[in-house]
Amino acid sequence: MAVMDQFLQFPSTTTLLGIVGIFLALYVFFPRINHQGIEPPGPRPLPLFGNFLQVDLKMRYKTLHNLSKTYGPVFKVHFGTSKVVVLAGYKTIREALVSNSAFSVRNVPPIVKDLKLSHGIIFANGDSWREMRHFALTNLRDFGMGKKASEEQILEECQHLIDAIKAKDGKAFDPVKPLSHAVANIICSIVYGTRFDYDDTAFTSMVGRARKNTELIGSPSVQLYNLFPRLFGWVEARKELMKGAFTNRRCMKELIQGLQDTLNPQSHRGFVDSFLVRKRQLEASGAMNTDYNEDNLLLTVVNLFTAGTETSSSTIKYGLLLMTKYAEIQDKVQEELSRVVGCRQILAQDRKNLPYTDAVIHEIQRMANVVPSVVHQTSRDVTFQGYFIKKATPVLILLSSSLQDEDEWEKPGSFNPAHFLDEEGHFRKRDAFLPFSAGARVCVGESLARMELFLFFTCLLQYFRFVPPPGVTEDDLDTTMEGGFTLSPSAQELVAISRV
Numbered sequence: 001m002a003v004m005d006q007f008l009q010f011p012s013t014t015t016l017l018g019i020v021g022i023f024l025a026l027y028v029f030f031p032r033i034n035h036q037g038i039e040p041p042g043p044r045p046l047p048l049f050g051n052f053l054q055v056d057l058k059m060r061y062k063t064l065h066n067l068s069k070t071y072g073p074v075f076k077v078h079f080g081t082s083k084v085v086v087l088a089g090y091k092t093i094r095e096a097l098v099s100n101s102a103f104s105v106r107n108v109p110p111i112v113k114d115l116k117l118s119h120g121i122i123f124a125n126g127d128s129w130r131e132m133r134h135f136a137l138t139n140l141r142d143f144g145m146g147k148k149a150s151e152e153q154i155l156e157e158c159q160h161l162i163d164a165i166k167a168k169d170g171k172a173f174d175p176v177k178p179l180s181h182a183v184a185n186i187i188c189s190i191v192y193g194t195r196f197d198y199d200d201t202a203f204t205s206m207v208g209r210a211r212k213n214t215e216l217i218g219s220p221s222v223q224l225y226n227l228f229p230r231l232f233g234w235v236e237a238r239k240e241l242m243k244g245a246f247t248n249r250r251c252m253k254e255l256i257q258g259l260q261d262t263l264n265p266q267s268h269r270g271f272v273d274s275f276l277v278r279k280r281q282l283e284a285s286g287a288m289n290t291d292y293n294e295d296n297l298l299l300t301v302v303n304l305f306t307a308g309t310e311t312s313s314s315t316i317k318y319g320l321l322l323m324t325k326y327a328e329i330q331d332k333v334q335e336e337l338s339r340v341v342g343c344r345q346i347l348a349q350d351r352k353n354l355p356y357t358d359a360v361i362h363e364i365q366r367m368a369n370v371v372p373s374v375v376h377q378t379s380r381d382v383t384f385q386g387y388f389i390k391k392a393t394p395v396l397i398l399l400s401s402s403l404q405d406e407d408e409w410e411k412p413g414s415f416n417p418a419h420f421l422d423e424e425g426h427f428r429k430r431d432a433f434l435p436f437s438a439g440a441r442v443c444v445g446e447s448l449a450r451m452e453l454f455l456f457f458t459c460l461l462q463y464f465r466f467v468p469p470p471g472v473t474e475d476d477l478d479t480t481m482e483g484g485f486t487l488s489p490s491a492q493e494l495v496a497i498s499r500v
């Protein structure tokens with residue numbers, strides 16, 4: 001009876017707090033088990049909000065990187081009511097994207113559905129995606145990518161870019177516009193077979209809208225809309241994004257129509273002509289319901305333009321900013337360029353003789369971290385690293401965590417070209433360098449982008465010395481990358497002094 005009394009006695013406050021504490025810890029940290037297996041661990045979600053209040057929507061990838069230090073390379077977070085699995089670190093990302101076929105489906109958030117982007121390549125899935133991706137890769141190769149033709153187009157554009165910068169006459173300017181016009185022209189040459197002047201307002205407005213849209217799609221208010229589409233449909237950023245996207249689509253449709261009206265099947269001017277010829281061939285052969293339809297043509301053109309402009313131009317702008325900040329590294333690049341190439345035209349084949357410059361360009365891309373994360377989803381139920389992940393779960397691949405993986409890089413947070421050099425000063429590849437992602441969804445424009453970065457960067461440094469504007473020191477230059485969907489350097493002016 002005495003034992004019973006003791007058992008029934010009310011526990012002390014300390015014991016009670018201890019018991020509550022243990023349950024709370026189990027609730028927060030213990031992986032949840034459902035009947036199919038253990039779910040990845042992760043911070044405990046709040047009802048309705050999930051972990052949304054713990055995530056900095058302006059720098060989502062940073063918060064997630066920090067969470068991976070607590071929960072490991074595979075963890076889950078709740079954005080609102082939807083559960084997202086996050087994959088972090090080079091080895092885990094590689095295992096998921098390269099050695100496992102379950103992670104290559106694209107996740108389509110509400111804003112992308114509103115923008116009707118399900119055709120084309122980036123937000124498409126299934127057979128149509130496979131066909132458009134294959135067709136784009138083949139044609140980008142034919143119209144230049146990794147080939148002589150694109151080298152010539154880029155070198156011609158470098159000259160226009162140099163002229164535009166020369167016209168600044170040594171005065172401070174923000175290079176963002178001339179750079180995005182130059183890079184957009186490479187895509188236009190490949191897609192339409194035409195480049196545009198930098199003072200063609202129809203062209204510059206299209207580039208400006210694409211740049212603005214990339215900023216808006218990653219903005220906190222559009223992310224909020226993606227989490228709670230029924231509540232936040234009214235946000236201004238969403239309306240502006242829709243307006244800009246559909247205006248650009250109308251402009252691109254007109255350009256395509258112009259090419260269609262003047263199509264000569266014997267001479268392909270670019271990607272659009274090839275697509276139209278293939279479409280006609282299929283129609284003539286009586287093929288019905290093929291993937292070569294107007295929606296796929298328009299959306300593939302939209303995809304190449306948007307994916308191919310902001311990413312490359314932000315990387316080059318970041319490169320110029322880093323060269324201005326780290327003048328001693330700019331000195332070394334210019335010394336190597338003068339020694340190896342001198343005053344003649346730089347060519348793509350010079351890269352192999354410019355190991356230091358090549359290492360600097362790779363390190364710029366690693367630090368730029370222009371696409372910090374991508375969202376795929378599982379194509380089937382999958383057990384990955386011991387965790388069960390249900391079919392159709394969004395999977396956020398934290399590419400930034402590979403580019404900054406502490407197990408892979410000697411100084412992950414510092415601008416250190418030595419990451420890409422061996423002891424003899426030869427260029428060395430690094431496995432964790434995944435700015436273009438990997439596997440079935442790897443960037444379609446990787447070879448083109450690599451050639452653009454090399455030729456634009458080297459031509460500009462051969463011609464100009466970049467310095468801070470008067471009254472600004474190298475230490476004042478802000479090298480933080482900002483944005484949501486893709487990152488870019490903040491608005492900042494530089495001065496370009498002619499070297500020739």
Ligand code: HEM
Binds near residue numbers: 122123374
């Ligand atoms: C520095 C420049 C660039 C970077 C860092 C970059 C990075 C990326 C990344 C990370 C992805 C997502 C891959 C994934 O979902 O796993 C991607 C996809 C894509 N990129 Fe790029 N990109 C660049 C330039 C370009 C260029 C120049 C083009 C156009 C020719 C392009 C076209 C595409 C397309 C069409 C996709 C979608 C691929 C698919 O979903 O199958 N990108 N890019």
